Amino acid sequence: MARDLPWAGASPWGVLVSEVMLQQTPVSRVRRYWGPFTTRFPAPVDLAGASVAEVLGLWRGLGYPRRALRLIESARAIVEIHDGEVPRTPEDLLRLPGVGIYTASAVASFAFGRSVPVIDTNVGRVLARALAGRSLSARDARALAERLLPERGVAPFNQSLLDLGAQWCRPHPLCESCPVRRVCAWRGVGGDDPARGSAYVSRAQAPYAGSERERRGLVLRHLGPGATALSALESRTGLTRGDLERVVDSLVTEGFCGRAGEKVTWAS
Structure with a gap:
């Protein structure tokens, strides 16, 4: 049942990189990026000194590049505050x-x-369907997940719940082949899908085509190594001047790049 994940058993830094990459991104895509990224940046100190342009070059195609900027900031915080070691507690990790x-x-x-539940949208579906048979509030879902934690082997247990949700308890579940179908609470009570509207279960993402995400990606993809004129970006991306100005200004605000008049550069 367990998936063969390249970051299983990796260093704490490798695990942190994988989990940031996995935010809103399927495992199948992250597999292609995690290895090259951690080879180039094998420790927080390596990423802390990297340029935004280089990091985004390795990140290109993974999506949600804002995560890459936050990962650089996390690496710098780990180096400056935690002597280059990834913090061990959820409380310290949350400060990154x-x-x-x-x-x-x-x-x-x-x-x-650490003995803590790991609840994403996959586990949220398992909790609502297989274990509760009803939609859950965030408080009830977390309490249920905490009660399930074994005394030993917490990490493999958490991974098994993630794998169950990803492989069988999908948005459109594969109930007939599910390994826990005989004890599934929803299968016993029937009715509407309890995962709909249940805590931690995310809705389908908005289409990428024509979105602001697509426009931002176009600008980042066509930004050159030096200063790039707005007129050149307008020609390369096909965006209207108004859309281009708005996107560039938002990218400057978020720390991706800088702007001086009609010229745009990567952030240092």
Whole structure:
């Protein structure tokens, strides 16, 4: 049942990188990026001194590049505050830029064996369907997940729930082949899918085509190594001047690049 994941058993830094990459991104895509990224940046100190342009070059195609900026900031915080070592507790991990409760829990569990539940949208579906048979509030879902934690082997247990949700308890579940179908609470009670509207279960993402995400990606893809004129970006991306100005200004605000008049450069 367990998936063969390249970051299984990796260093705490390798686990942190994988969990940041996995935010809103399927395992199948992350597999292609994690190895080259951690080879180039094998420790926080390596990423802390890297340029935004180089990091985004390796990140290109993975999506949600804001995560890459937060990962650089996290690497710098780890070097400056934690002597280059990834913090071990969820509380300290939560203080890193771009790290939320899921990522902090996942790193604490998979890298350090901490006894904390790891709840993403996959596990949220398992909790609502297989274990509760009803939609759950965030409080009830977390309480249920905490009660399930074994005394030993917490990390493999958390991974098994993630794998169950990813492979069988999908948005459109594969109930007939599911390994827990005989004890599934939803299968016993029937009715509407309890995962719909249940805590931690995310809705389908908006289409990428024509979105602001696509426009931002176009600008980042066509930004040259030096200063790039707005007129050149307008020609390369096909965006209207108004859309281009808005996107560039937002990228400057978020720390991707700088702008001086009609010229745009990568952030240092």
